[in-house]
Amino acid sequence: MSKYRSKKYHISTYGCQMNVYDSEILAGYLENMNYTFTEEEEDADVLIINTCAVREKAEEKVFSKLGRLRSLKIAKPEMNLVLWGCMVQQENVIRRIKNKFGFVDLAAGTHSLKRFPELLEKARLSPKTVFDLETEEEKEELPIKRGHNIKAWVPVTYGCNNFCSYCIVPHVRGLEKSRLPQNIINEVKGLIVKGYKEITLLGQNVNSYGKGLKQNINFAELLNLLDRLEGQFLIRYLTSHPRDFSDDIISIIQQGQKICEHFHLPLQSGSNNILDLMNRGYTREYYLELIEKIRNQVANNSITTDIIVGFPGETKKDFEDTLDMLEKIRFDAAYIFVYSPRKGTKAAKMKKQVPENIKKRRIVLLNEIQNKISMEINKLLLGTEQQILVEGKSKTDPSVFTGRTRTNKIVHLSADKNLIGKFVNVEITETKSWTLAGNLKHII
Numbered sequence: 001m002s003k004y005r006s007k008k009y010h011i012s013t014y015g016c017q018m019n020v021y022d023s024e025i026l027a028g029y030l031e032n033m034n035y036t037f038t039e040e041e042e043d044a045d046v047l048i049i050n051t052c053a054v055r056e057k058a059e060e061k062v063f064s065k066l067g068r069l070r071s072l073k074i075a076k077p078e079m080n081l082v083l084w085g086c087m088v089q090q091e092n093v094i095r096r097i098k099n100k101f102g103f104v105d106l107a108a109g110t111h112s113l114k115r116f117p118e119l120l121e122k123a124r125l126s127p128k129t130v131f132d133l134e135t136e137e138e139k140e141e142l143p144i145k146r147g148h149n150i151k152a153w154v155p156v157t158y159g160c161n162n163f164c165s166y167c168i169v170p171h172v173r174g175l176e177k178s179r180l181p182q183n184i185i186n187e188v189k190g191l192i193v194k195g196y197k198e199i200t201l202l203g204q205n206v207n208s209y210g211k212g213l214k215q216n217i218n219f220a221e222l223l224n225l226l227d228r229l230e231g232q233f234l235i236r237y238l239t240s241h242p243r244d245f246s247d248d249i250i251s252i253i254q255q256g257q258k259i260c261e262h263f264h265l266p267l268q269s270g271s272n273n274i275l276d277l278m279n280r281g282y283t284r285e286y287y288l289e290l291i292e293k294i295r296n297q298v299a300n301n302s303i304t305t306d307i308i309v310g311f312p313g314e315t316k317k318d319f320e321d322t323l324d325m326l327e328k329i330r331f332d333a334a335y336i337f338v339y340s341p342r343k344g345t346k347a348a349k350m351k352k353q354v355p356e357n358i359k360k361r362r363i364v365l366l367n368e369i370q371n372k373i374s375m376e377i378n379k380l381l382l383g384t385e386q387q388i389l390v391e392g393k394s395k396t397d398p399s400v401f402t403g404r405t406r407t408n409k410i411v412h413l414s415a416d417k418n419l420i421g422k423f424v425n426v427e428i429t430e431t432k433s434w435t436l437a438g439n440l441k442h443i444i
């Protein structure tokens, strides 16, 4: 190995898009320090695991990964092993790191980005794990190495105030804070100049954007300002809270040119009793009305959702109410999760936790029903022409390219690499529950 070999880094990212964005910031710092990215963990001088705490499964994956990395760290003690993000913001996890994974060099939470270079330096000099568990930080003007050159993530809010009773996010990411509109607009303008074609606005509850800012602005107004920027690009946003999805937002989406007609509205449960225990702040009747408004006002829309099965106290009747909502609403797609108790949340302490075998049965049944519905909805697109943005090569088959419709449906097609970043029309020739396939018709 050459003495002048450049230093390398590798980042494994778990969880949501906000984590993907945070990893891009960490990569930005490392590239500024002249590190280059490597696909191979064994080759890395700095190895970062950016963690998710939303469900136990994601945490267990990280702990078993750490177990596997023990021998690598012993063989390569000069490698810096960094555990980052949401998991680290929990006391029980810190205890477990101290007891079992003392070979981790640095363990830092979601509010430590700005101090990453000094923390890394400190960790190098410390024989023990360095912990950094701040609860707040200013996140403007951080370096960034974006992972994609067509699609970019732009946070609009950090944290969450909702305290849904099952959810760990407010406990690990802190309370909601909106970014200044000018900072968001400047970031988006910069991305458009660089040729980005799809901007996804990020936040745990983007619909409540603007609360707490001196300036009087809400999410609908922010969307409107971004929609009016010059250039050919799309605007998406994640995640919405049905309670805060105002009529103004629906109108702006209907009037806007660039805002995609895809509505991701996590329902979580179809039972009013469970929605109340979840502290969601809406009823099934309210949700049905919201769906009706969207469908009446916005043409060619798609609606997707998140569902949790097996929340404490979920009876057969509560579950049937959820099933009934899937059948009534007919979502384009639903992400269905088994309830996972999270230490420190209200729901974890609730009595009547649902046995694992019942949760499993319920998720299987909902997935079966939803897959059938998604299949039927997608089938209606057979033979139609759809506009998509070509994003890149498929991960599983490099001869196939992928794009997405404005409604966020993945389309596979044969194309060539010059089409990456272009808007094209495709004729849909094949449809499945989660993906479509089509033939290129023309470039727009």
Ligand code: 5AD
Pocket (backbone or CB within 6 Å): 054, 055, 166, 167, 168, 266, 268, 306, 307, 308, 337, 338, 339, 340, 341, 342
């Ligand atoms: N258990 C299972 N699913 C959860 N989610 C959030 N917290 C939990 C939990 N404790 C799901 C919700 C949310 C999605 C991102 O993850 O459906 O919308």
Ligand code: SF4
Pocket (backbone or CB within 6 Å): 160, 161, 162, 163, 164, 167, 168, 169, 170, 204, 205, 241
């Ligand atoms: Fe969690 Fe609810 Fe906040 Fe979403 S809105 S991050 S589910 S607390």
